Amino acid sequence: MITRAFGLGAVLAGALALAGCDGMMPGGDTAAELDIPEVEAGDLSVETMKDITRTLSSDEFDGRMPGTEGEAKTVAVLTERFAAAGLQPGNGDSWVQEVPLVEITSKNQAPLTITNGETDLVYDFGSEWVGVTYREDARTQLANSEMVFVGYGINAPERGWNDYEGVDVKGKTVVILVNDPDYETEGLEGTFNGRAMTFYGRWTYKYEEAARQGAAAALIVHDTEPASYGWNVVESSWTGPQAYPQRGDNAPPMTMVNGWVQKDVAREILAAAGQDLDTLTAAAKTEKFEAVELGMTASTSFENDMRSFTSQNVIGILPGSERPDEYVLHTAHWDHLGRCTAAPDGDDICNGAVDNATGTAALVALAEAHAKAGAPKRSLVFLAVTAEESGLLGAYYYASNPVFPLDQTVGGINMDAFLIAGPAKDVTVVGPGKSQLDAFLEAALVADGRVATPNPNPEAGYYYRSDHFAFAKQGVPMLYLDGGEDLIEGGREAGQAVSADYRENRYHGPKDEFDESWDWSGVMADLQLFYRIGRMMAESTSWPSWNEGDEFRATRDESCASADTGC
Template sequence: MRLILPTLLLIFWSINGSADHHTEPSKISANNLSDMVKVMASDEFQGRAPGTPGEDKTVAYLIAQMKKIGLVPGGAEGSWTQAVPMMRSEVKPSAKMSFSNADTVLTLAQGTSVSVDTATALTNIVATDIPVVFVGFGANAPEQDWDDYGEIDLTGKLAIFLVNDPDFAAEPQEAVAGRFGNRRMTYYGRWAYKFEEAARRGALGALVIHETEAAGYDWSVAAAGAGENVSLANKDPKALPVTLQGWLHNDAAQELLAAAGHDLDALRNTARQPEFQAFELEGIRFDADLEVKITTFDSQNVLGLLPGNERPDEVIIASAHWDAYGIGAPDEQGRTVRAGANDDALGSAGILELARVIKAQPAMARSALFAFWTAEEAGLVGSMAYAADPIFPIEKTVANFTLDILQTAGAAKDVILVGKGQSDLEDDLARAAKAAGRYVTEENLPENGLFYRADHFSMARVGVPVLLMMGIAGGADLVVGGREAGNQWIADYIGNCYHKPCDAWSPDWDLTGAVQDIELFRQLITELGGTTRWPAWKPGSEFKATREQSASLRQ
């Protein structure tokens, strides 16, 4: 930590940061949530960007609150934190990239026709005469008897991928229809999986062809921050990333494939066939010359523990991410602080409220770890760091419950489920919701892959059953205004405030619905904390096999 906050300021926070001394200990408090968000989303916290004074203030605040609640340090060696060494790479504007064959040179412009970055520590990247391979959707899914790669050797080559899954745009009569969840994106559809698979196969680089509908966002989002990457500095040498990774604009992809004698739309259809095999684009070569600025810094996960009184080695994790986007360009009102009040100061406040209420209850047999991850906005970096080097063994981690963006428009008749068909925790959620007079609604845009875009996914990848509460996954059926009002709240938030200065604390928030959702998590955590049950992945989940590898350790 680089900044020691004045003692008086910490005392002020500990007294006032979540001060509602008339709150019932057994109930989640909307007033507490609002008070804590007001602090964490204030200009003083500078948008809570990792590696800035805003991080120091945030970490100190979270620790002060957990001490007040009565938690004990959950980090290594009696610490409240876990170090997350990070690296920021920035491709300089002088970058040169192109595709070529004997007749054509297609020059690529960063941010316009491509959006390329690197997660390596290389300061100069020179690639000359690199073969290019079209790998279709790039799925290697043995459980679906599907392998796009066949016998192709990607070593030292550039892999070009289609975005999403093979069945995303399939017609009902096609053989692939329903094989990868229909419109629901599986992990094979995520760009992160495609980059990882390319790296496992020795590729120099990987580019995903952008499509707005299949990606779930337009080119402006894919090109935002082109050339910049924030990642773990201490990468596993057995799983080093590709040298170059990013997005290829659809228009540029059409030109590239036409130069190789192919039609992109036709290849999309071909790649949906089970017999498709990756192939090298005959005569096409890729060249690049990039200078990269590398900076390193340390960030922190913040961890508080409530030890179990019978089986303390069995741990339930409740988590949110503390980071936001820091300082940016002024908006139309002149605001520069991208405070992330909802995303995810409100989630962090929710975890603190869970800790306060659960601490006030009779002690649980199992332990509860209340975790606040860093650098979610950079690609789930903090939660990935914990999953790779956990404080508590993953095989004895019971479940993970994640809060990331809660709706602020009032009480809801339903709760939104993200990632249907993954684990039996969703059955627990349905039961708890029913007992509260509510019902479960599935996310309304499963093709956007929200299940793979929040911190719980880092836990899922190592086999821990997970449940995510995310208010933007579907318009809630609000008590006042119904589904129409819930959809309007999402449209207003995503359209105006998501990752922008507009995501600020407001006294007009109605946190009744947020309290309802956090209360559901409290019930589920309390139940699991008092049982010997181990939640399980459902048949067909991508993560079931990973969890089963350690089954003998949970007997």
């Protein structure tokens, strides 16, 4: 290993390009002062990647649903492979952290019935609407709940925006648009960051805010472009067992029903109320928007089977040689959807080969490579989290109950779905310009002769859709990368075609399966970047921060200010 300081000329130029107007990225150090050691390439095993991906995505694991035999088999594989890689148990003498969850499986779903007292509109569950409850009730019954269109369902006083202003939605059903108001903007400037989705655009936020407002139900209007996935994804994800954190005595409020409706369904409902979806959507994009009482009521019901269970995060650690109480985090989720909506051939196992058996395999492959290279100065933590598909639950649980203090966690990298597309000239950065980790990424890119491309679909809000977000909310700088789309063979057109094919035909469906003919060269090149970035952070003396003005900066500053050790 080479430990001399990395020349930051080209590195800093690239990092500042990613950071945009943030410039010097202040924190413990300015970007020019960051200690970014040069490191040698890691000895990464493609056979490990193949073997673990093949194993975890086999039918034997039944889709790796938390709380099933598939989980037990997955945890057994990971603990065995972490140990064989040279890691130590990450939670004292244990390889796991227990995560208490409750699983709710709805059945006997009634149609969604919308009425104005004279005309009934009836919509079938699954094909036209989906809905679940977060409450632990044996039966859910929404009866004649008045409906209100609340635009994008956002209450953001710091941005001068409140879609709920002047309207009382207590006990009512709110109809909400997906994404946030300026997602159609060409650039990244605007009240809600232009085309780049903010957390206000995520369905998780919209349901949480509806509950805070006292709504009985929240129905999001599905639209493929701003949602960034088709109805098939909604249907497969929302019609089977749903896992949630077990609620304590002082749990936040919950709506009775959270769900989605097809866009054409929403259009028909609004037309019956004398309104036009396109007109209301245009109005909702302005800060002068006022919620609209629809003069319609919504009714539905379903029964719920419940079980409480404990799922598991799997944790391994390679202790640091000099500063073992400073930690660099690697995360990936091991879970998937279990059984889901069947494909035409009857296959109903969502195997989750790409999403995320590949990322889980990457944890093991990285652990092997770092152990072979010898322990770096800081400790490396490898965290395979549960219940990502249910809402980042395992990551949120760890971030709220950290085994290793977050103010002693330097930063981290998250791996979620290595798309099999062949080698690329670039790597896609999800959420560029957010933190000083961009400089570490740029150093790794320079070493490997590649370039960074900002996320081509910022409106999809991918930075808020994987496990790193749970840590970012707690102030820990996290880097999230996707594979590049500028393929060596075929360029961007070929890369975009691969991404579109996966998203439309395999993502969250039964055909996300392992293929022996896959070309792993692009995956291994991306994995080499993760190795270098993790190794650089672990050998560095710097504590990278969020950029000035970033939404997570204040949380990190507060955490560091109160820490006796670490950042």
